[in-house]
Amino acid sequence: MNMFKISASALAIAAAATAADARDQVQVTGSSTVLPYSTIVAEAFGENFDFPTPVVEGGGSGAGRKKMCEGVGPNTADIANSSSRITKGDYELCMSNGVTEIIEVRFGYDGIVFASDVNGPEFAYTQADIHGALAAKVLKDGALVDNTAKTWADVNPALPAQDILVFVPGTKHGTREVFDEKVILQGCVDNGTFEALKAAANGDEDAAEEGCMALRTDGLSVDIDGDYTETLARVDANKNGIGVFGLSFYQNNTDKLRVATMSGVIPTTEAIAAGDYPVSRPLYFYVKKAHLGVIPGLQEYIDFFVSDDMAGPDGPLAAYGLVSDPELAATQAMVAAGTPMAPIE
Amino acid sequence: MTDISQFPASGAPPARATSSLMANTPRTLRRNAAEKRFRLYGLIAVSIALTTLAIMLFTIFRDGSSAFVQAKIVFPVAIDAAVVDKAGTRDLAEMSKVTTVGYGRVLGASLVQHLTDRNIVVDGSTEKEIADMISKDAPARLRDMVLADPSLVGQTISFEAFATGRIDGYLKGRVDREIAARDSNVSVLQLDLADAMVDAGILKSSFNWRFITAPDASDLRPEAAGLGVALLGTLYMMVLVFIFTLPLGVGASIYLEEFAPKNWFTDLVEVNISNLAAVPSIVYGILGLAVFINFAGLPSSAPLVGALVLTLMTLPTIIIATRSAIRAVPPSIRDAALGVGASKMQMVFHHVLPLAAPGILTGTILGLASALGETGPLLLIGMVAFVTNYPASPFDGGVMDPATALPVQVYSWASRSDPAFIERSSGAIIVLLAFLVVMNVAAILLRRRFERRW
Numbered sequence: 185m186n187m188f189k190i191s192a193s194a195l196a197i198a199a200a201a202t203a204a205d206a207r208d209q210v211q212v213t214g215s216s217t218v219l220p221y222s223t224i225v226a227e228a229f230g231e232n233f234d235f236p237t238p239v240v241e242g243g244g245s246g247a248g249r250k251k252m253c254e255g256v257g258p259n260t261a262d263i264a265n266s267s268s269r270i271t272k273g274d275y276e277l278c279m280s281n282g283v284t285e286i287i288e289v290r291f292g293y294d295g296i297v298f299a300s301d302v303n304g305p306e307f308a309y310t311q312a313d314i315h316g317a318l319a320a321k322v323l324k325d326g327a328l329v330d331n332t333a334k335t336w337a338d339v340n341p342a343l344p345a346q347d348i349l350v351f352v353p354g355t356k357h358g359t360r361e362v363f364d365e366k367v368i369l370q371g372c373v374d375n376g377t378f379e380a381l382k383a384a385a386n387g388d389e390d391a392a393e394e395g396c397m398a399l400r401t402d403g404l405s406v407d408i409d410g411d412y413t414e415t416l417a418r419v420d421a422n423k424n425g426i427g428v429f430g431l432s433f434y435q436n437n438t439d440k441l442r443v444a445t446m447s448g449v450i451p452t453t454e455a456i457a458a459g460d461y462p463v464s465r466p467l468y469f470y471v472k473k474a475h476l477g478v479i480p481g482l483q484e485y486i487d488f489f490v491s492d493d494m495a496g497p498d499g500p501l502a503a504y505g506l507v508s509d510p511e512l513a514a515t516q517a518m519v520a521a522g523t524p525m526a527p528i529e
Numbered sequence: 530m531t532d533i534s535q536f537p538a539s540g541a542p543p544a545r546a547t548s549s550l551m552a553n554t555p556r557t558l559r560r561n562a563a564e565k566r567f568r569l570y571g572l573i574a575v576s577i578a579l580t581t582l583a584i585m586l587f588t589i590f591r592d593g594s595s596a597f598v599q600a601k602i603v604f605p606v607a608i609d610a611a612v613v614d615k616a617g618t619r620d621l622a623e624m625s626k627v628t629t630v631g632y633g634r635v636l637g638a639s640l641v642q643h644l645t646d647r648n649i650v651v652d653g654s655t656e657k658e659i660a661d662m663i664s665k666d667a668p669a670r671l672r673d674m675v676l677a678d679p680s681l682v683g684q685t686i687s688f689e690a691f692a693t694g695r696i697d698g699y700l701k702g703r704v705d706r707e708i709a710a711r712d713s714n715v716s717v718l719q720l721d722l723a724d725a726m727v728d729a730g731i732l733k734s735s736f737n738w739r740f741i742t743a744p745d746a747s748d749l750r751p752e753a754a755g756l757g758v759a760l761l762g763t764l765y766m767m768v769l770v771f772i773f774t775l776p777l778g779v780g781a782s783i784y785l786e787e788f789a790p791k792n793w794f795t796d797l798v799e800v801n802i803s804n805l806a807a808v809p810s811i812v813y814g815i816l817g818l819a820v821f822i823n824f825a826g827l828p829s830s831a832p833l834v835g836a837l838v839l840t841l842m843t844l845p846t847i848i849i850a851t852r853s854a855i856r857a858v859p860p861s862i863r864d865a866a867l868g869v870g871a872s873k874m875q876m877v878f879h880h881v882l883p884l885a886a887p888g889i890l891t892g893t894i895l896g897l898a899s900a901l902g903e904t905g906p907l908l909l910i911g912m913v914a915f916v917t918n919y920p921a922s923p924f925d926g927g928v929m930d931p932a933t934a935l936p937v938q939v940y941s942w943a944s945r946s947d948p949a950f951i952e953r954s955s956g957a958i959i960v961l962l963a964f965l966v967v968m969n970v971a972a973i974l975l976r977r978r979f980e981r982r983w
Binding site: 207209211213216219220222223224226227228230231232234236237239240241242243254257258259261302410411412413432433435436437438439493500503504 | 823827
């Protein structure tokens with residue numbers, strides 16, 4: 185028994201010593217929004233190619249990009265999924281760590297929807313309604329006042345008189361950026377608060393934008409730092425609650441959720457592809473070019489990801505809720521050529 | 530205190546004549562009542578704990594037991610040579626160019642054909658709707674079968690495919706027609722078809738071994754997801770943690786307890802061990818990422834790294850348990866051994882260690898049990914991932930291959946969008962509990978086996 189233990193430990197240590205060898209599977213990390221798409225591709229890739237299935241991790245867009253930017257070598261990730269474009273800071277981090285060439289791949293779009301309990305009333309929002317309900321400061325009779333709206337009918341008489349309670353993605357989510365920019369800021373401009381804030385800040389647009397995006401803190405707007413399953417659980421528990429979800433998540437939970445229209449448009453992949461539904465965002469993945477040709481299967485994986493069979497309008501990604509990119513052909517050519525992205529200004 | 534206050538400070542004690550053994554004095558009554566109340570509090574505490582446990586177990590089993598059952602469609606599949614082997618050469622390299630999409634068409638066409646043959650028709654249903662009832666993982670399995678045995682091409686075989694998660698959910702009562710009407714992933718006609726197929730005996734639910742053996746699957750095919758990779762990863766990690774912690778933990782404890790001089794340095798070590806036992810586990814994950822992956826260059830997602838991190842995490846617990854087990858051996862045993870001329874080492878290994886073994890094993894297995902349920906540190910070393918290739922055998926360097934672990938699988942399924950994954954998440958908890966029960970039973974059996982009394 186003792187001899188066995190000693191030899192087993194020796195074996196493990198010997199195995200550890202030979203660790204620095206190249207690995208034989210692709211490693212992907214990053215956004216939890218892109219994660220399901222990435223696993224669908226990885227699974228199909230493992231089934232149809234003679235390479236092992238790539239290992240896909242979640243953890244968030246920012247964390248994933250930082251992980252990829254740690255450096256070059258087999259113990260760093262090859263691909264970072266991201267639900268927002270890489271930031272200048274992350275790009276520079278990559279550069280300073282020797283990751284000088286990154287291929288930026290935009291493979292499709294994702295819609296962001298507002299959904300409430302399935303047995304509740306129907307909602308038809310505009311961005312201005314959402315801003316009016318959630319912003320800290322709103323315009324009332326031409327003056328900037330603290331937001332005191334209690335029900336949706338207070339914001340817009342056309343909406344049901346249901347108490348306001350919205351579960352918005354926390355600030356660490358890529359989704360929050362889109363929510364801020366395409367819903368809150370747009371709504372702020374639409375209902376005139378932006379102009380009023382700008383005037384109050386003596387024409388400073390940045391200050392006005394910041395004022396627009398400041399959400400009320402009296403508990404009617406709740407930040408959710410977990411993922412969509414947590415938002416769903418909160419909506420389940422608070423029948424008055426409105427949750428912010430990804431389109432594909434909503435499509436898988438139509439038994440519990442009722443989706444709201446935005447400016448009169450029902451969120452569907454078709455409406456997003458046509459540009460009718462206003463709240464959508466591009467999805468990206470970033471590839472470390474130095475690993476192409478070193479990690480077996482990496483080039484094949486990214487080619488396969490953007491192929492029509494996967495990311496095309498009839499592919500499995502679209503079936504899961506991805507809005508196919510109309511410029512996919514250009515992306516395919518770019519990926520095949522391995523063109524690195526231009527530096528971020 | 531009360532005893533004294535019973536008597537007036539001055540004056541004679543109360544007349545004794547009234548007290549009798551048959552009739553309780555008010556003081557005794559109060560004492561007895563206090564005792565009864567205390568017992569009641571104890572009972573309440575125990576029942577609250579038991580109720581919570583019962584509620585927890587009940588919800589887990591209610592939500593999770595259905596994960597072990599799966600709707601399966603059994604039908605003859607004609608493996609069409611025109612699709613899977615266009616060249617007709619039975620050349621594997623050529624045949625492997627046909628992707629799962631082609632095999633999916635073969636399966637879909639066969640099911641449509643079989644339903645027509647059996648005269649199962651639902652008005653308005655399209656061939657696509659019929660084909661879409663088959664799980665997306667079936668083509669991959671058929672492809673593997675054909676590539677493993679090319680002689681199957683051109684034959685008609687009986688094939689068991691999983692039904693999709695929605696159809697499965699319908700048989701389990703999770704999906705109904707009202708939901709299906711709103712759901713873009715399933716249609717009411719498909720549910721009608723499912724009813725007809727159940728009546729014809731083509732579609733039925735049975736125990737799903739693949740939930741335990743199969744690897745994880747993507748969001749498009751929750752029905753195919755299994756615990757295989759997670760179970761192997763957990764097994765590798767637990768064996769490695771056992772191998773790493775036992776010699777280290779026991780060695781350190783014996784030295785500290787029996788040999789180490791009592792001075793400020795050993796005191797410092799002792800205090801630090803107790804403190805380390807209370808360090809949040811995520812800290813060990815950060816340490817593991819920095820030391821084992823970034824510095825030592827070990828691969829991420831590997832069970833070996835997971836085991837090293839969990840070893841660091843459980844060592845303090847095991848050292849504390851082992852030291853108290855060694856301390857519990859009566860000093861008379863040591864004195865007797867030394868008295869008949871044994872060396873200090875002989876005393877430890879011949880007498881103290883065998884007597885302390887049951888306690889050491891119990892402590893070690895309890896330490897392992899807490900390591901078994903740990904997710905935090907694994908998050909940082911990349912084990913919370915989508916892994917579908919089984920790690921190789923441990924003698925082939927399998928401890929360096931990517932794998933996940935049971936608690937990690939629970940977590941990652943719980944955060945997926947398809948409701949079928951929520952059921953599987955609870956199912957994984959049941960497997961994890963079973964794993965725990967096995968480990969604890971092993972602890973009890975080992976303790977019984979080695980127990981000595983004096």
